[in-house]
């Protein structure tokens with residue numbers, strides 16, 4: 130890749146995470162930039178990009194220098210119209226992924242209680258039941274596994290986890306649309322209008338839902354937070370609980386849809402590994418882990434510097450928007466042998482950074498792993514003979530962070 134000014138601040142004119150070839154397969158570029166330089170400025174997105182495992186891990190572990198505050202902010206400026214729609218009815222404020230200590234510490238602590246092993250484990254039979262119901266509906270022939278399984282399963286599970294009623298699911302899903310593009314992509318003004326309008330609907334729904342649970346708590350995650358609030362209103366406010374419900378319904382959904390799609394794709398593309406997994410389903414957790422390393426659904430994450438900092442000899446100023454290339458770190462040969470090989474039997478997989486590290490480590494990691502594991506296990510039982518449709522052209526949502534196939538066609542036996 131073309132690089133200029135190799136001294137204090139290398140600049141990559143050609144690095145563009147929204148360009149078609151990168152969206153189709155970012156890994157050649159991720160490998161090239163990691164080998165070339167530990168950090169550089171990318172004019173295409175006005176961000177400083179960090180490429181190597183050690184530096185990315187250090188950034189995760191230094192929230193004082195690498196603030197999370199920029200986590201959800203649109204990468205590109207919004208249209209006036211979209212800003213007006215947001216200002217009129219969307220009042221989200223930072224609570225977790227885009228929040229720094231001390232507020233982050235307080236809110237995350239209470240969320241961790243809600244994400245207790247008990248609450249996640251009681252979901253397991255529900256995930257099995259929902260996945261089974263979805264797979265039961267698949268008929269032999271050509272099937273798109275995204276609408277058939279990988280989209281509805283995590284949607285249903287995260288909505289159920291939060292406590293949203295079943296009858297609202299279709300409405301909620303209709304508001305999800307292309308919301309990744311809003312903060313991480315470059316949507317057109319028309320798309321911005323539509324996404325912003327849906328975000329307002331969604332936000333109002335969350336406000337009303339939390340008010341309802343506050344009046345009458347039941348046995349769900351939101352009610353767990355309400356009980357904490359009732360005991361000590363300073364611990365977490367109703368507005369903060371609304372933000373958590375809103376944020377989780379996003380964080381727990383497309384991430385896992387995309388991830389499960391990536392896992393199915395990789396396994397079916399490495400047929401001998403799929404066959405081995407079908408013959409011995411105890412290999413499923415290893416396949417989940419290797420996909421997290423090799424083809425995760427979040428290939429880059431954001432921070433903003435609070436002070437000037439030097440990364441691998443490259444000077445980065447204060448207030449610099451940062452892109453941490455998780456996809457490059459997860460194939461860094463310093464930590465993974467034969468990193469470009471997909472190998473569910475590898476021994477060094479656990480070092481991956483797919484869920485981040487440190488104070489913002491993904492709170493839904495156990496749930497995401499469980500959903501993917503159950504989906505793969507069920508597919509291996511029901512359709513060991515399924516095949517990826519060879520000549521399909523996979524497309525991926527245009528954004529800097531989230532990656533997974535929009536459609537995934539298989540021939541179902």
Ligand code: HEM
Pocket residue numbers: 189197225226227237287376377380381382384385388425426427430482483484485486488489490491492493494496497498
């Ligand atoms: C395979 C699927 C998933 C992947 C790859 C993933 C990855 C990540 C990453 C990279 C972060 C940022 C860590 C950081 O900033 O240091 C994160 C944070 C987060 N994730 Fe996930 N995630 C997944 C699924 C989920 C699910 C299912 C949920 C909810 C049920 C969830 C909820 C969250 C939340 C709330 C945060 C912010 C935590 C904090 O800031 O303290 N994620 N995730």
